[in-house]
Amino acid sequence: MTTKLFISGKNWKLSLGEIISYLEARNAKFDLEYFSKEFFAINTDPGFGSNIEDLGGTIKIGEAKAKFPTEIVKESFHDKNKQAQAQITQSLATSSIVDEMAKSEEKMLFGVSVYCSEKTLRQLSSVIQRFVGSTIKNELTDCGKKSKFMGFSKDRRLAQLSHVEVLKKNLVENKSEVLFCIGKDDTWVAVTIAVHNPFEFQKRDIYKPNQRKIFAMPPRLARIIVNLSACTPGKVFLDPFCGVGTVLQEALLARASVIGVDVNAWCVKAASENLQWLKNEYSMQDVEFRVVQGDVGRLAEKVGQDMVDCIATEPDLGPALRQIPTVPYAQKIIEKLRPLYFGFVEQAYRVLKQNGRLVLVTPYIVSRSGQQITMPIDERAESCGFRLVQPFEKQNFSKAGSRAEELVGLRSLIEADERHKISREIHIYQK
Numbered sequence: 001m002t003t004k005l006f007i008s009g010k011n012w013k014l015s016l017g018e019i020i021s022y023l024e025a026r027n028a029k030f031d032l033e034y035f036s037k038e039f040f041a042i043n044t045d046p047g048f049g050s051n052i053e054d055l056g057g058t059i060k061i062g063e064a065k066a067k068f069p070t071e072i073v074k075e076s077f078h079d080k081n082k083q084a085q086a087q088i089t090q091s092l093a094t095s096s097i098v099d100e101m102a103k104s105e106e107k108m109l110f111g112v113s114v115y116c117s118e119k120t121l122r123q124l125s126s127v128i129q130r131f132v133g134s135t136i137k138n139e140l141t142d143c144g145k146k147s148k149f150m151g152f153s154k155d156r157r158l159a160q161l162s163h164v165e166v167l168k169k170n171l172v173e174n175k176s177e178v179l180f181c182i183g184k185d186d187t188w189v190a191v192t193i194a195v196h197n198p199f200e201f202q203k204r205d206i207y208k209p210n211q212r213k214i215f216a217m218p219p220r221l222a223r224i225i226v227n228l229s230a231c232t233p234g235k236v237f238l239d240p241f242c243g244v245g246t247v248l249q250e251a252l253l254a255r256a257s258v259i260g261v262d263v264n265a266w267c268v269k270a271a272s273e274n275l276q277w278l279k280n281e282y283s284m285q286d287v288e289f290r291v292v293q294g295d296v297g298r299l300a301e302k303v304g305q306d307m308v309d310c311i312a313t314e315p316d317l318g319p320a321l322r323q324i325p326t327v328p329y330a331q332k333i334i335e336k337l338r339p340l341y342f343g344f345v346e347q348a349y350r351v352l353k354q355n356g357r358l359v360l361v362t363p364y365i366v367s368r369s370g371q372q373i374t375m376p377i378d379e380r381a382e383s384c385g386f387r388l389v390q391p392f393e394k395q396n397f398s399k400a401g402s403r404a405e406e407l408v409g410l411r412s413l414i415e416a417d418e419r420h421k422i423s424r425e426i427h428i429y430q431k
């Protein structure tokens with residue numbers, strides 16, 4: 001097993017849930033050693049990590065090259081203890097980081113990003129970044145290698161390179177971005193092995209032939225819900241409220257055999273064209289899709305019973321609101337949608353195979369007075385025969401200690417986007 005460091009997107013719980021689901025769906029051995037909103041440290045098979053394009057919620061993945069107690073970092077930078085600083089220098093020098101960088105032919109360009117979940121060290125991130133940068137530069141000089149350290153202006157809020165900077169400067173190919181990840185007890189030094197490519201996700205969003213802005217789910221979130229449904233190559237995947245097919249596209253890229261259903265005839269045509277475009281764009285001749293018109297109330301008739309391995313879907317979150325609603329208005333929105341959701345859950349149970357998974361997005365409203373108004377879907381799902389899958393189970397956290405309690409026991413994941421007054425609640429169920 002090797003230790004990988006994961007830097008997540010804005011919603012770290014969703015990103016972590018996605019990674020765990022992705023690994024479990026592939027029966028991968030893994031152990032979550034540390035998590036915080038800044039980064040995760042996961043021990044996995046050596047092969048995992050370069051396939052970042054499979055994940056919607058991960059921004060960078062690094063491979064750990066050195067680890068030492070965070071106490072040494074505190075002594076080095078709080079107390080300015082020279083001996084502790086020498087220990088960090090030694091640790092960097094004996095890791096393979098500099099040797100790998102020294103192999104490149106031209107003048108080396110490298111960067112350092114600091115991710116810090118230890119509050120007391122956070123304001124020292126820029127100092128730490130410059131220290132690590134100059135240590136590596138000195139080591140490279142000692143190896144006879146000319147190098148350039150990608151420093152940045154002091155007014156930058158975080159001492160971190162963005163994934164776009166890493167992409168543009170080819171730092172992954174050259175193994176030349178160092179991630180300095182400071183946890184509560186341990187600190188890891190890693191080399192970036194993969195970064196999220198926003199242009200790929202953007203391409204599928206804005207260049208697909210048919211768009212529909214108002215109901216659209218961002219492709220990265222679509223990929224996350226596909227992964228939460230345990231979708232792997234060859235499985236039968238269904239989105240019964242498929243719209244223009246954003247979720248179906250991500251499932252097709254995950255190499256599932258894809259079925260879409262929508263009540264609206266224009267959507268059926270639009271989603272089919274979008275999927276055909278995707279197949280051509282990504283040269284995927286070996287994957288199949290089918291999109292049919294139909295009402296979800298008759299889903300089992302359309303799709304057949306016990307036919308589907310995974311469902312991930314967002315039926316309808318209610319109207320686009322200009323203002324945060326009052327409690328009565330939020331309750332009215334939920335009441336109006338309830339029959340659609342309740343009817344669908346029963347149909348979903350029928351079309352799924354045994355052990356098949358349903359990932360369902362429901363509206364999550366925080367009212368003007370701060371009260372949470374949600375769709376009471378757990379009870380309904382359980383009465384249909386589903387078992388609730390909690391995104392985080394105890395056994396994944398054997399090394400993460402008591403902090404795991406913050407996650408274990410969560411029944412759903414919330415995705416809030418400040419532009420929308422109605423957020424998403426993501427539930428996972430198993431037949």
Ligand SMILES: C[S@@+](CC[C@H](N)C(=O)[O-])C[C@H]1O[C@@H](n2cnc3c(N)ncnc32)[C@H](O)[C@@H]1O
Nearest residue numbers: 216217241243244245246262263264295296315
């Ligand atoms: C929120 S949109 C899905 C958007 C989709 N995730 C996307 O990003 O393209 C919901 C879709 O459900 C469809 N729909 C609404 N009621 C339906 C029903 N009873 N049966 C089937 N489809 C329905 C609507 O036509 C709409 O396209």
